[in-house]
Amino acid sequence: MSSPLTETAPERGANPAGPLPESDRKPLTKKELAADHPTWCPGCGDFSVLALYFKLIEKRKLWHEKIATVAGIGCSSRFPYFVQAHGVHFIHGRALPFATGISLSRPDLHVFVFGGDGDGFSIGGNHVNHTARKNVKMTYVIMDNFVYGLTKKQTSPTSPIGFKSKTDTWGAVDRPINPMKQLISAGATFVARATHTNPNHLLQIMEAAMDHDGFSVIECLSECVEFYEGAFDAANPRKGGVFNPVPADHDITDEAAAYKLADAPFPGHFGIFYQAKRPTKNALEAGINAKALERVNGAKPWQILQQSFDKMK
Amino acid sequence: MSDLSTVSSAPGGAPKVARISEVVIRIAGNSQDGIQAIGGFLARLAGRSEQEVMTFMTIPSTISGGPSIFQVRVGTGEVLSSGDEADLLVAFYQHSYEDHINSLRKGGLVLYDSDHVEPKPEWQTDYRHLSVPISSLTVEAIGGTAKDKGKNIFTLGLLAKMFALEVPKLERLIAERFGGKDQSVLNNALTAFHAGYNYSLEGVIETFCFAESRKRAAKQVVMNGNEALAYGLIAAGVRFGAGYPITPWSDIMETLRRELPKFGGTFVQCEDEIASIATAIGASYAGRVAVTGSSGPGISLKSEALGWAVMAEIPLVIVDIQRGGPSTGMPTSVEQSDLNLAVYGSHGDSPRVVMAPANVGDAFTTAIEAVNIARKFNVPVIILSDQAIATRIEAFAEPELEKVCQDISPDFTPVPTHKPYDLNAPDSVAHHVPPGTRILDGKYPVATGLEHDEYGHPTGSPRLHLAMTAKRRRKLQALAATLPTPPIYGPPEGNVLLVGWGSSQGPMKEAVDRARAAGDSISCLTIRHIHPLPNGLENLFAGFNHVFVVELNDSGIYGYGQLAGILRARFVDPKIRGINKTDGLTFKVKEILAQIQERLAETTAQN
Ligand SMILES: Cc1ncc(C[n+]2csc(CCOP(=O)(O)OP(=O)(O)O)c2C)c(N)n1
Numbered sequence: 080m081s082s083p084l085t086e087t088a089p090e091r092g093a094n095p096a097g098p099l100p101e102s103d104r105k106p107l108t109k110k111e112l113a114a115d116h117p118t119w120c121p122g123c124g125d126f127s128v129l130a131l132y133f134k135l136i137e138k139r140k141l142w143h144e145k146i147a148t149v150a151g152i153g154c155s156s157r158f159p160y161f162v163q164a165h166g167v168h169f170i171h172g173r174a175l176p177f178a179t180g181i182s183l184s185r186p187d188l189h190v191f192v193f194g195g196d197g198d199g200f201s202i203g204g205n206h207v208n209h210t211a212r213k214n215v216k217m218t219y220v221i222m223d224n225f226v227y228g229l230t231k232k233q234t235s236p237t238s239p240i241g242f243k244s245k246t247d248t249w250g251a252v253d254r255p256i257n258p259m260k261q262l263i264s265a266g267a268t269f270v271a272r273a274t275h276t277n278p279n280h281l282l283q284i285m286e287a288a289m290d291h292d293g294f295s296v297i298e299c300l301s302e303c304v305e306f307y308e309g310a311f312d313a314a315n316p317r318k319g320g321v322f323n324p325v326p327a328d329h330d331i332t333d334e335a336a337a338y339k340l341a342d343a344p345f346p347g348h349f350g351i352f353y354q355a356k357r358p359t360k361n362a363l364e365a366g367i368n369a370k371a372l373e374r375v376n377g378a379k380p381w382q383i384l385q386q387s388f389d390k391m392k
Numbered sequence: 393m394s395d396l397s398t399v400s401s402a403p404g405g406a407p408k409v410a411r412i413s414e415v416v417i418r419i420a421g422n423s424q425d426g427i428q429a430i431g432g433f434l435a436r437l438a439g440r441s442e443q444e445v446m447t448f449m450t451i452p453s454t455i456s457g458g459p460s461i462f463q464v465r466v467g468t469g470e471v472l473s474s475g476d477e478a479d480l481l482v483a484f485y486q487h488s489y490e491d492h493i494n495s496l497r498k499g500g501l502v503l504y505d506s507d508h509v510e511p512k513p514e515w516q517t518d519y520r521h522l523s524v525p526i527s528s529l530t531v532e533a534i535g536g537t538a539k540d541k542g543k544n545i546f547t548l549g550l551l552a553k554m555f556a557l558e559v560p561k562l563e564r565l566i567a568e569r570f571g572g573k574d575q576s577v578l579n580n581a582l583t584a585f586h587a588g589y590n591y592s593l594e595g596v597i598e599t600f601c602f603a604e605s606r607k608r609a610a611k612q613v614v615m616n617g618n619e620a621l622a623y624g625l626i627a628a629g630v631r632f633g634a635g636y637p638i639t640p641w642s643d644i645m646e647t648l649r650r651e652l653p654k655f656g657g658t659f660v661q662c663e664d665e666i667a668s669i670a671t672a673i674g675a676s677y678a679g680r681v682a683v684t685g686s687s688g689p690g691i692s693l694k695s696e697a698l699g700w701a702v703m704a705e706i707p708l709v710i711v712d713i714q715r716g717g718p719s720t721g722m723p724t725s726v727e728q729s730d731l732n733l734a735v736y737g738s739h740g741d742s743p744r745v746v747m748a749p750a751n752v753g754d755a756f757t758t759a760i761e762a763v764n765i766a767r768k769f770n771v772p773v774i775i776l777s778d779q780a781i782a783t784r785i786e787a788f789a790e791p792e793l794e795k796v797c798q799d800i801s802p803d804f805t806p807v808p809t810h811k812p813y814d815l816n817a818p819d820s821v822a823h824h825v826p827p828g829t830r831i832l833d834g835k836y837p838v839a840t841g842l843e844h845d846e847y848g849h850p851t852g853s854p855r856l857h858l859a860m861t862a863k864r865r866r867k868l869q870a871l872a873a874t875l876p877t878p879p880i881y882g883p884p885e886g887n888v889l890l891v892g893w894g895s896s897q898g899p900m901k902e903a904v905d906r907a908r909a910a911g912d913s914i915s916c917l918t919i920r921h922i923h924p925l926p927n928g929l930e931n932l933f934a935g936f937n938h939v940f941v942v943e944l945n946d947s948g949i950y951g952y953g954q955l956a957g958i959l960r961a962r963f964v965d966p967k968i969r970g971i972n973k974t975d976g977l978t979f980k981v982k983e984i985l986a987q988i989q990e991r992l993a994e995t996t997a998q999n
C-alpha cells in the first residue's frame with residue numbers, strides 16, 4: 080500500500096450541499112436561464128418545450144445549481160445546451176440510467192430528462208421500462224415528433240403506418256407503439272400527454288409531473304417542421320384540429336380506464352392518463368440504508384470494514 | 393512439494409510423524425459436494441496459522457452440478473501458485489479418481505471414497521492408495537437423512553488428522569460457518585468432523601506436520617480476489633455502483649450490494665451492462681467516483697459509454713473479471729484476453745487507464761489506486777482482474793484499515809466561475825464541479841460527448857478537436873510519469889527476462905525460482921500498470937538478451953500475445969516474444985519453463 084497514489088487525494092474542504100440563504104434570491108429569469116441559442120430549425124416544436132421549462136423553473140423558484148438537465152442524442156436531446164444549469168448531453172438512448180445515477184445519489188437535486196421518440200422508445204426502450212418499474216424519482220419529457228429529426232427523416236417507433244420516410248419511401252409498415260400504454264404497463268407512476276401548441280396545458284402538466292414523487296413521464300407532441308410538417312395539426316385548433324382534454328370524469332388511478340383512453344385514435348386526449356402512489360426506488364433504498372446504518376450503530380467506515388475483515392481470518 | 397510417498401510405521405507400531413514444509417491437496421468431486429467449503433476451511437486455517445496459502449478451483453458453469461475440484465496449497469514458505477502437481481488427491485467418485493489421477497505426482501497419495509471408487513490395479517504402483525468408505529461413514533455418523541451431505545466435513549476431519557491441523561481452530565471455523573443456522577446443522581457438522589478426525593488412520597499411514605512457519609509482522613486476512621477488490625473499493629470511499637450479473641464478476645456486485653448500505657451507499661442491479669455503466673457515470677458525475685463492472689461480454693456492451701466518460705472527462709472505475717472468450721466462451725475458466733479490449737475498446741481515440749492486480753492482496757490495493765487515479769485525472773480506470781484471482785482464496789497481510797480508508801465526499805463550495813476543459817490546466821486534467829455547486833457568474837457547464845470548447849460548448853472546430861484530443865492523451869502521459877518502474881524479481885541483468893501480468897505473476901515467479909535453482913540466468917517483472925505503461929521499462933529490458941511475455945491469451949497471428957503486442961509496438965524490439973496458452977487454466981510452472989526452452993531453441997535455430 081505504498082504507491083504514491085493510494086493516499087487520500089486532496090479535498091477542497093468538505094462543504095455539505097446545505098441550502099444557501101435562498102430568501103434573498105429572486106426567481107431566475109428567462110435571461111438567466113437561457114444558455115446557448117437553440118440550434119433547432121425555426122418553428123420546431125422543441126422551442127415551446129424549452130420556453131415552458133424556463134417558465135417552470137421561474138414559477139417554482141428552482142435554482143440553477145439544484146437542477147440537473149439530462150438528455151441523450153437527437154434534436155430534442157440538445158436541450159441541456161440551451162439551459163443555464165448543470166447539464167448532461169449523454170449518449171443515444173441512455174439518458175434515463177444516467178439520470179438514475181444522479182437521482183439515487185443526490186436526493187437534493189431535481190432531475191429532468193428530455194429526449195426524442197427514437198431516443199426513448201427505440202434505442203432506449205428497455206431503460207424506459209426499467210426506470211418506470213423501479214419508480215426512480217425524476218421527470219422525463221419525451222418530445223415526440225413521430226420521426227428521427229437529427230438523422231434527417233427516418234421512420235421512428237411512433238411514426239404512423241404509411242409515413243413516408245427515407246427508410247420507408249413507400250410508407251412506414253411497422254406498427255407504431257402506443258406511448259401511453261407502454262408507459263403505464265411498464266409501471267410508470269405518472270403518465271401524461273401534452274402538445275407543444277398548448278403551452279398553458281403543458282406547463283400545468285410539467286408542474287404536476289415535477290410534484291409527483293416518482294417517475295413522471297410526459298409524452299409531448301413536438302412538431303418537426305423540417306421532416307414531418309403538419310403531423311399534429313389535428314390536435315391544434317389553430318390549424319383546424321381539436322384539443323381534446325382527458326375527460327373530467329376520468330379516474331387517473333384506474334389503470335384499465337387509462338388504457339381505454341389511450342386507445343382513442345389520433346389526436347387522442349391530452350392530460351394526465353394515470354397516476355399512482357408507489358414507493359420510489361429512492362425511498363426503498365433509503366429504507367434499506369437506514370436499517371443497515373442502525374445496525375452499524377455509528378461505527379466509522381474503517382471500523383465497519385474491520386468487522387468484515389475480522390470474519391475473514 | 394513434500395514427500396508423502398514413504399509408507400513406514402515407526403518401530404513398535406507407533407504412527408510416524410513426518411515433517412513437511414508444504415503440501416498440495418486436490419479435492420475432486422461434484423459441485424454439490426461442498427468441496428469448495430473444505431478448501432475454504434483449509435485456507436482460512438492456514439491464514440490463521442500464519443502459513444501461506446493459495447487455492448485454485450474449477451466450478452462447472454452449469455448450476456445443476458457436475459465435476460468440480462478445489463486445489464489448495466498450504467506451506468510454511470512463500471506460496472506463489474496453486475502448485476503444478478498434487479501431493480494428495482481426495483477422490484469422491486470414479487470420475488474424480490480417473491480424471492484427476494494425472495494431476496497427482498508419481499508417488500503421491502490418493503485417498504478415495506471406497507463407496508464410490510473402484511481403484512485400478514495398474515495405478516497401484518505409481519500412486520499410493522488409501523481407501524476410506526467416506527460416504528457410509530458419514531451416514532453412520534450423522535444419520536441416513538444426511539445422504540451425501542456432510543462428507544466434505546468428514547473429509548476435513550480426515551485431513552485434520554493426517555496433517556495434524558489445529559482442531560480447536562477448525563472447530564471455531566466450522567462454528568462460524570454453520571453457527572447462524574439451526575443448532576442441529578452445527579451439531580451435525582461437528583459430529584461429521586470428529587468422525588473423520590477419529591477415523592483410525594494409524595498403522596495405515598503416517599501423519600504429517602508442517603515445519604514451524606516464519607513469524608509474520610502483520611496479521612493475515614483470508615479471502616478471494618473478488619472480495620478483496622470489492623472491499624478495496626469500499627475502503628477507497630466508493631459508495632455507489634451499478635452492474636448486471638455475469639460470472640465471474642457477479643460476486644463483486646453481490647458483495648457491494650450487501651455491504652454498501654452499511655456505509656450509506658447503494659449498489660443498483662440494472663437491466664443490462666449499458667444501463668449499469670450509464671448509471672455509474674451518472675453517480676460519478678453527481679460528485680463521487682462510482683464503480684461498474686462485468687466480465688468480457690458485458691465490457692463490450694459498456695464501450696460506447698466508456699467513450700463518453702473519456703470525452704466528458706468523468707472519473708469512473710470499471711472492473712473486468714476476465715474469463716475465456718470471445719463471446720460466452722468459457723465462463724468459468726481463466727483467460728487474459730480482454731487486454732486489447734480494455735486498452736483500446738470503444739471508438740475514436742479514447743485514452744483511459746488500465747491496471748491489473750497480480751494477486752488477491754493486490755486486488756485490494758489496486759482498487760484504491762484505481763479510484764485515486766480516476767479522481768486525480770478525471771478519467772475512466774479499468775481494473776483488469778481475471779477469473780483465477782477472482783476465485784482463489786489467499787492469505788495476505790491485513791491492511792491497516794484506519795489508515796487506508798478514505799473519505800471522498802464531494803465538495804459543493806460555490807465557485808466564482810467555472811471552466812471545465814481548460815486547455816492550460818496542469819497535466820491537462822479537466823476540472824469539474826458537481827451539480828449542487830453554485831457558480832456565481834451564472835454560467836453552468838454541460839458534460840458532453842460532443843467535442844467541445846473549454847467551457848463544454850459543442851464545437852466543430854478542427855483546431856479545438858486537435859487540441860482537446862491531445863489534452864485527453866496528455867493526461868495519461870502525465871500519469872505515466874508518476875508511475876513507479878516495477879521492480880525486477882531476480883538480478884537486473886541476465887539472459888531471460890519474463891514479463892507477466894495478473895494471475896500469471898505467481899507461476900512466473902516460481903518458474904524463475906526453479907530455473908535459477910537449476911543455474912539459469914533469468915529474472916521477471918510484473919506489470920500492474922498496463923495502460924499507460926510506467927516509464928523506463930526499456931532500461932530494464934536492456935539488461936537481458938530475451939524478454940518473454942507470459943500471458944494467458946493466444947499467441948496471435950504474429951506469434952505473440954496482447955501485452956507483448958503493446959510492448960513490441962512501444963519499444964520496437966524483436967527480442968520481446970510471447971509465452972502463451974489458452975486452455976482456460978492458470979499457468980503451471982513447468983509449462984512456463986518448457987516454453988522458455990522452446991523460445992530459446994527457436995533463437996538458436998535461427999542463428
Ligand atoms: C448509438 C447511436 N446510434 C445511432 C445514433 C444516430 N442517431 C442520433 S439521434 C438519432 C435518432 C433521433 O431521433 P429522436 O430520438 O426521435 O430525436 P429527434 O431528433 O427526432 O428529436 C439517431 C438514430 C447515435 N448517435 N448513436
Ligand code: SF4
Binds near residue numbers: 122125155304305
Ligand atoms: S429537424 Fe425537426 S426536430 Fe430537428 S430541429 Fe429541425 S424541426 Fe426540430
Ligand SMILES: [Mg+2]
Binds near residue numbers: 195222223
Ligand atoms: Mg423524434
